[in-house]
Amino acid sequence: MSSTTSLVKKLEEQFELPNVAQEFIKKSVQYVGIPMIGILVFLFLWSIAAQNIDTSLGKFPGPSVVMEQFGNLYEEHQASREKEAAFYERQDERNAKRMEADPNYVPKVRAYTGKxxxxxxxxxxxxxxxxxxxxxxxxxxxxxxxxxxxxxxxxxxxxxxxxxxxxxxxxxxxxxxxxxxxxxxxxxxxxxxxxxxxxxxxxxxxxxxxxxxxxxxxxxxxxxxxxxxxxxxxxxxxxxxxxxxxxxxxxxxxxxxxxxxxxxxxxxxxxxxxxxxxxxxxxxxxxxxxxxxxxxxxxxxxxxxxxxxxxxxxxxxxxxxxxxxxxxxxxx
CATH class of the missing domain: 1.10.3720.10 (MetI-like)
Incomplete structure (x- = not known):
């Protein structure tokens, strides 16, 4: 009786795995595959349209140009943070020197006013x-x-x-x-x-x-x-x-x-x-x-x-x- 039960369980497991796999594939296609296809079609149509639109400032930006600008904007942010750090470092050094020369000097801390x-x-x-x-x-x-x-x-x-x-x-x-x-x-x-x-x-x-x-x-x-x-x-x-x-x-x-x-x-x-x-x-x-x-x-x-x-x-x-x-x- 026990051998029959174990055989049934093995058969159920063998037939269950394909169903699980099919359900996984179905959900993957529904929630990932179809949206990705929609995004790719949109990017393709955007690229084609951008190449055929001329403005007073040049071609309308396509996906590659926009991605490049994302990189430029991040680099500008990094450069601004470096300038801010250098500003506060110079200010701290200046205040330290003033306090060495005059122990009664009250340091002035000014906020960074960069763009x-x-x-x-x-x-x-x-x-x-x-x-x-x-x-x-x-x-x-x-x-x-x-x-x-x-x-x-x-x-x-x-x-x-x-x-x-x-x-x-x-x-x-x-x-x-x-x-x-x-x-x-x-x-x-x-x-x-x-x-x-x-x-x-x-x-x-x-x-x-x-x-x-x-x-x-x-x-x-x-x-x-x-x-x-x-x-x-x-x-x-x-x-x-x-x-x-x-x-x-x-x-x-x-x-x-x-x-x-x-x-x-x-x-x-x-x-x-x-x-x-x-x-x-x-x-x-x-x-x-x-x-x-x-x-x-x-x-x-x-x-x-x-x-x-x-x-x-x-x-x-x-x-x-x-x-x-x-x-x-x-x-x-």
């Missing part, structure tokens, strides 16, 4: 967009919960949301700049005004999707859950904590993902218009520069902007999967 590199501007844009997005979330999510729970408040606030929701960041930016200049008056600002202008503009533009989705999610909570809360006589805050938030998390995160994508697009436009530090300013400066490398560098920035936007969306999706009870709502 921001491409990588520096990426970091600046990420800090700005996340600051504006988090500020919007702090405002929008509680407001959305209140609107979803109170029909009267929803009726009162909904017209305001519908009016301001479609307003372009280009319309908000001049107003924000004037208000910040009028209210934020200090000879030595801790936070640069340019940062505040971009951050507040981002906040104003990505506020509305979060408010709308949060309120819809709260308003559409299953009536059985509401009845359970009533039976248990939960206080208002406990009702929100135990019933409202867990049930509306999928819709809240849908709004947050939409808002984060809008925030990233808005930021680039705001930086270009207001000449605030960041990727938007980099693109505009290269356009104004008009050198033979400008188109390639702009295209490199465009690819980086798109890739960062994709990564931000994926990060938000992973957070949604982690905190949400409804894993199907965070499938992709």
């Amino acid at each position: 921001e590199t491409f990588l520096d501007q990426i970091v600046t844009s990420l800090i700005t967009v996340m600051s504006g997005f988090l500020l919007a979330a702090v405002i929008a999510i509680p407001l959305g919960i209140a609107i979803g729970l109170n029909k009267t408040l929803n009726t009162a606030v909904n017209p305001i949301i519908q009016i301001f929701k479609p307003v372009s960041p280009l319309a908000w930016l001049p107003l924000v700049t004037m208000v910040v200049s009028a209210l934020y008056v200090t000879p030595d600002p801790t936070v640069p005004k340019s940062f505040l202008n971009s951050m507040i503009t981002v906040t104003l533009c990505c506020l509305w999707p979060m408010v709308i989705n949060t309120s819809v999610g709260v308003a559409s909570i299953d009536s059985d859950l509401v009845n359970v809360s009533r039976v248990l006589r939960l206080p208002a805050l406990k009702h929100v904590q135990k019933i409202v938030l867990p049930a509306s998390i999928p819709m809240i995160f849908t709004g947050m993902r939409l808002s984060l994508g809008i925030a990233w697009m808005v930021l680039i436009a705001a930086e270009m218009l207001a000449q605030n530090p960041g990727l938007g300013k980099f693109v505009w400066d290269e356009f104004q520069n008009g050198s033979s490398d400008s188109l390639g560098r702009i295209m490199a920035a465009v690819i980086v902007i798109g890739f960062i936007g994709f990564l931000l969306d994926r990060c938000m999706l992973q957070i949604q999967r982690f905190v949400s009870w409804d894993k199907a709502s965070a499938a992709r």
